[in-house]
Amino acid sequence: xxxxxxxxxxxxxxxxxxxxxxxxxxxxxxxxxxxxxxxxxxxxxxxxxxxxxxxxxxxxxxxxxxxxxxxxxxxxxxxxxxxxxxxxxxxx
Amino acid sequence: xxxxxxxxxxxxxxxxxxxxxxxxxxxxxxxxxxxxxxxxxxxxxxxxxxxxxxxxxxxxxxxxxxxxxxxxxxxxxxxxxxxxxxxxxxxxxxxxxxxxxxxxxxxxxxxxxxxxxxxxxxxxxxxxxxxxxxxxxxxxxxxxxxxxxxxxxxxxxxxxxxxxxxxxxxxxxxxxxxxxxxxxxxxxxxxxxxxxxxxxxxxxxxxxxxxxxxxxxxxxxxxxxxxxxxxxxxxxxxxxxxxxxxxxxxxxxxxxxxxxxxxxxxxxxxxxxxxxxxxxxxxxxxxxxxxxxxxxxxxxxxxxxxxxxxxxxxxxxxxxxxxxxxxxxxxxxxxxxxxxxxxxxxxxxxxxxxxxxxxxxxxxxxxxxxxxx
Numbered sequence: 320x321x322x323x324x325x326x327x328x329x330x331x332x333x334x335x336x337x338x339x340x341x342x343x344x345x346x347x348x349x350x351x352x353x354x355x356x357x358x359x360x361x362x363x364x365x366x367x368x369x370x371x372x373x374x375x376x377x378x379x380x381x382x383x384x385x386x387x388x389x390x391x392x393x394x395x396x397x398x399x400x401x402x403x404x405x406x407x408x409x410x411x
Numbered sequence: 412x413x414x415x416x417x418x419x420x421x422x423x424x425x426x427x428x429x430x431x432x433x434x435x436x437x438x439x440x441x442x443x444x445x446x447x448x449x450x451x452x453x454x455x456x457x458x459x460x461x462x463x464x465x466x467x468x469x470x471x472x473x474x475x476x477x478x479x480x481x482x483x484x485x486x487x488x489x490x491x492x493x494x495x496x497x498x499x500x501x502x503x504x505x506x507x508x509x510x511x512x513x514x515x516x517x518x519x520x521x522x523x524x525x526x527x528x529x530x531x532x533x534x535x536x537x538x539x540x541x542x543x544x545x546x547x548x549x550x551x552x553x554x555x556x557x558x559x560x561x562x563x564x565x566x567x568x569x570x571x572x573x574x575x576x577x578x579x580x581x582x583x584x585x586x587x588x589x590x591x592x593x594x595x596x597x598x599x600x601x602x603x604x605x606x607x608x609x610x611x612x613x614x615x616x617x618x619x620x621x622x623x624x625x626x627x628x629x630x631x632x633x634x635x636x637x638x639x640x641x642x643x644x645x646x647x648x649x650x651x652x653x654x655x656x657x658x659x660x661x662x663x664x665x666x667x668x669x670x671x672x673x674x675x676x677x678x679x680x681x682x683x684x685x686x687x688x689x690x691x692x693x694x695x696x697x698x699x700x701x702x703x704x705x706x707x708x709x710x711x712x713x714x715x716x717x718x719x720x721x722x723x724x725x726x727x728x729x730x731x732x733x734x735x736x737x738x739x740x741x742x743x744x745x746x747x748x749x750x751x752x753x754x755x756x757x758x759x760x761x762x763x764x765x766x767x768x769x770x771x772x773x774x775x776x777x778x779x780x781x782x783x784x
Binding site for chain 1: 425426427428430438443451453454475478479481483486489493519520524572714757758759
């Protein structure tokens with residue numbers, strides 16, 4: 320049978336998706352890294368969110384250089400090394 | 412096209428469907444369109460376009476965010492054919508994609524943002540004439556195959572390979588018409604100045620593609636002024652609003668000077684650098700304007716450079732440096748019009764590349780100005 324050739328224009332995805340880290344069941348006593356993404360109201364949103372966390376341990380604050388650009392790999396590594404969990408948010 | 416046994420191995424991206432299938436509808440059904448009908452790619456057209464890129468169909472030229480699909484030469488060719496490109500347009504499409512997938516262009520953000528930003532391409536050098544691009548009348552409008560289909564090929568790649576589907580990974584509130592196609596060429600022949608790419612250190616015989624994340628063009632009318640200041644004051648007026656993204660996010664923008672305006676400005680001996688310095692110096696936004704006089708709470712605005720004075724009367728330039736205003740000459744010979752093209756903001760740096768992928772020689776190690784970030 321005569322056939323027509325068609326093409327998939329999407330290209331392969333060759334990057335591996337990373338699974339989310341396991342979620343803790345409580346924040347009590349955990350070190351929390353708060354990453355401000357530098358959006359207009361992100362700081363305020365994060366501040367109020369942290370206030371809602373019960374018995375949270377030490378809280379450290381970090382800031383991205385630009386809300387739209389990726390956080391620098393060194394910054395991500397530092398947040399991971401210094402904390403048990405990280406909190407971030409967008410806030411226009 | 413009916414191929415029967417003629418094509419034994421059409422490649423990893425190909426499949427076969429029964430003869431008689433309505434191919435335009437077949438591509439629509441899979442969502443592989445910008446909303447307009449696509450040209451169904453044939454093995455011959457894909458092969459010719461791959462050949463124009465230097466062969467090696469599976470060689471990956473870029474990975475396109477946010478989906479991070481691999482843009483092999485064959486996939487680029489498939490999208491270019493679907494957009495209606497002739498094979499000889501493909502090197503321009505490739506240079507644009509290489510420029511746009513440079514980290515500091517931040518295509519990931521441009522694709523996903525709620526803003527209406529679309530990549531605007533400006534082509535310089537001999538390739539404009541070789542492939543018949545329009546740099547004159549109606550330069551931002553319809554009527555030229557190369558301009559229309561190169562810009563459309565970019566969009567199809569952003570949709571198909573980059574996954575920038577509206578409402579999914581593309582979260583733009585409004586979008587804009589330039590998201591269909593947004594590709595012009597500089598009218599080097601009508602310009603009183605060296606071509607834009609020469610001003611960045613390339614040779615006149617080099618061909619380049621400039622990419623900037625941009626809003627729609629804002630027309631600037633001035634039929635009165637017979638001096639540079641008067642013409643540029645009209646452009647200053649278009650720039651001096653708090654509505655565009657540069658006002659609150661800095662970054663970069665483009666100004667397209669129409670040939671009549673350019674002739675007047677050039678006749679007074681003003682250079683391209685004079686034009687952008689005058690524009691940079693004279694925009695009128697103040698910190699009170701961009702902070703709404705603190706009516707909605709005290710504003711610092713971390714998206715503007717830290718060295719801007721935050722006093723109410725302080726003038727806030729729309730971009731941090733004169734060099735962040737990219738000045739081109741384009742348009743038809745009659746009509747005293749120019750255009751201001753606001754950018755997206757500091758989140759993206761415009762990128763200029765030659766067709767063979769070389770960064771601007773004149774940037775002296777500060778490629779695309781990124782050492783200042």
